[in-house]
Amino acid sequence: MTLLELVEAADCDGVIEALPGLPPEERDAECGERLFAARRARSDEWTFAQKWAWLAATLGCAISPAEAAEQLIRFRGTTTDRSGQLSGAVDVHPVAWRIELVARIRDAVPDEGYSCCFRLVEHIARGTGAPMPDRDVFLRAWLFNHFGHYRRVGSSRFDPADVERLRADPLTPVFLPLALERPGVPVRSWLLPFVQLAEDGLLERRALLRRVVAEVRQDGRVPFGHAQEWELLAPTREERAELADDLAAIVEAQLTRLHQDGTRKTTEPTRDYLRVLLADPADNVRYVRDHLALLDKSLPVAALAQEQLVEVDRVEPLEPELVSDASARILLREEKKLVRTQLSWLDRLAKGDPARADRVVLDAALAFDNREVVLQERALHVIARHLRSAGDDVLPRLRTSAARLHASLAPRAAEVLGSEEAGGTCVEALPPAPQPEPVPGPIETVVEVAQEVAVAIADDWEPIGFERALDGVVRHAALDRAGLTEALRPVARKEPRGLYGQGPYLFDVVRTLRGDEPREFALTGAIWNRYRRDEAVLSPPESMLDARMLEVLRIVESGSQPFLLATPTWSTGALDADALVERIAVFEEHGVLAAEHDFAQALLRVDPAPGERVVRAAEALRSEPGRRLARWLRGGGLPHQDSTPAGWAEPAAHRDALCRPAHPGPGIELPLPPAAGDLVGDAQRERVRCVLDPFWLAQLPHHRDEVVARDINTAFVRGWGNERFLPHLAAAGGPAGFAVHRLLAGEIGSCRPALRDLVLDSFLVLAARGQLDTGLLGEQLGAMLSGGRMKVSDVHATLQAAADTGAYRTTWSVLAAALPGLLGGDIPRDSARLLALATECAARCGATGEIPAVAEVAARKGPTQLVKSARALRDALA
Known part of the structure; x- marks a missing residue:
């Protein structure tokens, strides 16, 4: 078969085997021209195997080294591993031709990536004695041929046999030191074998360490695995001292990245890297101010900063002002883990140095402003343990701070601080009741x-x-x-x-x-x-x-x-x-x-x-x-219809947890056309859209409860924009019955914090207008919470915000009605938070009386937070 026929058959090995036996006239320039012509005519139809066979045939023909180099570099299908297959195709040429080919390839290969001709160049260099190119692209290809693509440190894919092959490679004595010297060779991509080679004495460990540090400083990015790199290198204190300036620059760059904050996932590589870089607290002292600034960031970043500060303080005690600064930044945060860690730190400081107790107890008192009762209680315990060492001078300030404690902690605070329990009730603070505004007259132009x-x-x-x-x-x-x-x-x-x-x-x-x-x-x-x-x-x-x-x-x-x-x-x-x-x-x-x-x-x-x-x-x-x-x-206009469903408050209805309003039914004969009659006739649920529209209220401005009851399907679809409808509903006219309260109850448990203010405003407006039935709303909330239709944490967030405005009595009335339903069956998670809020509101508005469901939970055994909160509420109502 001729070369062209072998190419058509995609037989690359056959081409290489045939080349040495062909007479020169069948491998001359004319043969090469025929191959090029066939490629131009058939290239779009050829498979990769046919193109590969064509390349082998072309290299074996009497073309110039320059043209051969151009074809090799151009051929996109060629990879480092396959280029060695073409060695038989170039072996038919004289030595001088092959040496010139190596020189041409050396000068023409692009700088980026890896050389696609490395194996072929290596074969020619070994066979002819030509110098092996040492450009960065060939150094990278040399490492790639030994170790493959980048492997993360600690990967099980690494084969120790690769290091053995590298030791036996004649290029190692020349290429290995060059790899450490050249910035264009990413040493970290093959760090694990490099560390092994350093341990075996084939390269200098300090040179490797300097190179890795320089590469990190220049790159700036910290992908996953960098922390394991540093642990693998395990530099000694002397080695870190030699690289102090570079390491300081790297640490400062990573701290700057953390100042930009981010999610747990995006900051994880940087946080892990800083942990290993700053493993020695002595190296960490100079960054105390940076760590303090990071305490205001997201939880993962703040946790790292707090961790570093605690470690530094173990070695070299921080100034009291710095500890106070850290406490002020952390103790009011919502994350319990951060606050508990800070209080434990303060507790340890006072225990180790009683002279610092006065400053510690005042710092711990900052947690009295935290929303979580358990954290306020923990801070009070820290103060109680160290109050004697602190002295009497701090008592006035502590008593002032204790006024902000949760009402359930007032007895314990009075016992610890020697002050009387706070008494009296707060004046209910509600916003001014909004009034309808007149509409301007007709438009004039x-x-x-x-x-x-x-x-x-x-x-x-x-x-x-x-x-x-x-x-x-x-x-x-x-x-x-x-x-x-x-x-x-x-x-x-x-x-x-x-x-x-x-x-x-x-x-x-x-x-x-x-x-x-x-x-x-x-x-x-x-x-x-x-x-x-x-x-x-x-x-x-x-x-x-x-x-x-x-x-x-x-x-x-x-x-x-x-x-x-x-x-x-x-x-x-x-x-x-x-x-x-x-x-x-x-x-x-x-x-x-x-x-x-x-x-x-x-x-x-x-x-x-x-x-x-x-x-x-x-x-x-x-x-x-x-x-x-x-x-x-x-005749008094359109008559009102009650939306309260029969028997909705029975326990069986609570299990359904939907509490659907009674739909206004037919039977009202009015002198209205059909379209207007449908507005006040029987509700048609299947014809209702997903979002309640304020225009519907404007159609029946004196009957808002019936508007919601007729279109109640949408009241059960959370996440569709009913929060925007609620302010219009609160400002509308007509009675606020079961349907209005059911819609408000559903949105109080909304999981969208950004829109919670709209729900809160509606709640307060209805209360200010005297139209909020707190008992009805509370019973609905209790039924829906016990039925699992909403999260306790979402309801708590809205009602806590209502209490924070000063509406303690209104909030308490809602909670008092909700607690029997909430505690009557399987008690949902986080219910202790609602009990704690109820305790605070009851104490501030002077509420008394017994709630049997609360007393039943309080009588249980065990120190759970739910039982403790129920006992605190029972005692506050006594």
Whole structure:
């Protein structure tokens, strides 16, 4: 077979075997040209094996060393291990040709990575006596061929036989010292065999140590495994002294990285490296100030800094001011491990040097401000052990600090510090009760209308702005349609982001008013747009809004109304009855017939108890809407329906832990169109969206409890944005019944700390308005906690924040009602924290009385935190 046929057959070994037996005329330049032509014609079709065979055939032909070197370096499939396979292909050439090939490869190989021709170059050098290239790329390839890729220190993949092969390699005496001298050779990648070679005396240990330190200092990065590297090197004190400056630079660089903080995983390599670098506390003294600054960082970083400070103090006692600084930074942190370690450190300091006891007990008293009762108690024990050594001078300051202790610790504090227990009750501090604000009058100019429309489209959580903008469109479409159309030009350019909420509806009204092409998924305009959504996917509030928007489109198109009747006059969405009477009187004066859904929405928003004067004014109206309004007001408007489910507080209901409100049912016959009737009729759970919308409250501003009860599915979906709805719910009108409290209870246990303030504000607003039923809320919380529907820690965080505002009595009332359900069955984890909070609130508001569930837990045997907290609460209520 010819060379080309062997190449086509992908027989590389056959090519190499055939080359020595071929006559020179079959290995001449002409043969090489034929091979190059075949490669250009067939390259895209050839497999890797065929290309490899082609390279062997090409090297065996009479091409120049320069061209051979170029092909070798270009061939991307060539690896260090396979290049030696081509040695038979170049052996057919004269010695001078092969020596020149080595020189060409030496000069042409790129600096990065490893040489892909090392084995071939090594074979030629040994066979011809040519000097072996010693560039960094060949040194790296030499090490790679002995030890492979980087292996982490301590890896079981390392084979000691590799070191034996390196000892027998004739290149070792030359290449090994060069590897230590060249910065381009990453010694740490093969540190384990290098350490073994140093132990065997093949290279100098101090030179290896200096090289590793220099490499770390230059690199700056600390991947996993660096700590094991340093432990493997195990430098002596004398060796560390010789490298003091370099090591100091490395330590400072790593401390700087820790000052940038990070997660446990991202900081772990740096922390581990610092631990081994600073294993000798004597080397660590100079970094005390750095460690103090790190105490404010994340838990892993702060724990390392605290650990280093403690170790330094064992060897060379720190100045009292530094210990106090460390205590001030740690003792108020939430992490119990850090605080316990700091208190143990202070305890040991006072025990070892009683002269420092006065400073120690004052430092320990800083923990009295920590939220965790167990940590306050531990600090009190430390103070009790060393108070006699501290002397009487510290007592006044300690007694002042003790006033901040948890109420359950007051008796022990009085016993230790010789002061009387704190007495008296705190004044309940609640925020001022917010009042509804009046809505400004109609928008006066088309420019202002465009501005209000733009804001309403962008903000779906402001229903009053939407209603004013909608009324402005209707008013000015009748007064100056051309001017309004031009003013709304910028508003119609950019579509709203979502498909839900009142913003997209208003956007479609604007486009229809302007005569623009309807959107593909327009929400309104069924008579113009065939893509309108199927009504089956709409919830009742959305169906009512949809019907109103279609009606607004007809009003704008026909000019049948000068304005809308349903525009609210109060920020809750409520409508003054006298304002509605005046609007209908204007309609009567101009002979305007009110649109059906606009009038129905006005009835649902109007004040149901306006007073006799307003009712008589309504009865004086002559039109059919006027007479319907008069009957509506005389009858007291829409009746309220209780959302409390029957038997919800029974133990069997607690096991379900859902406490679903009673859904308002049918049976109310009202003079309303179907879309408005659905708002107050039977709830349809399957048609409810995932997030409660403030606009729904504005549709029924005097019936917030029924709004939540009808759409209660979303009240059980945590994580969907109900926290943003709660402030609107707290500020709305109407009774706050079971459904309102159930929604609040569910969000009190929310696991999103960033949104906890919204829930807390709603809790306090309802309390300030006298609308918070603390007993009902507490029972719901107890039922849900016992059923495992929320975490005790989340409920504790919200109620603790409420107590911190000064609402101790309100918080206690909620907890007192929650504890029987919480402790009545399998007690959830962290319940001791709620008992501790209840103890604090009861003591501050002077609550008394017995809670049987608490007394039962307090009577148990054992020193568990739950039992201790129950006993403290029982004693506080005695």
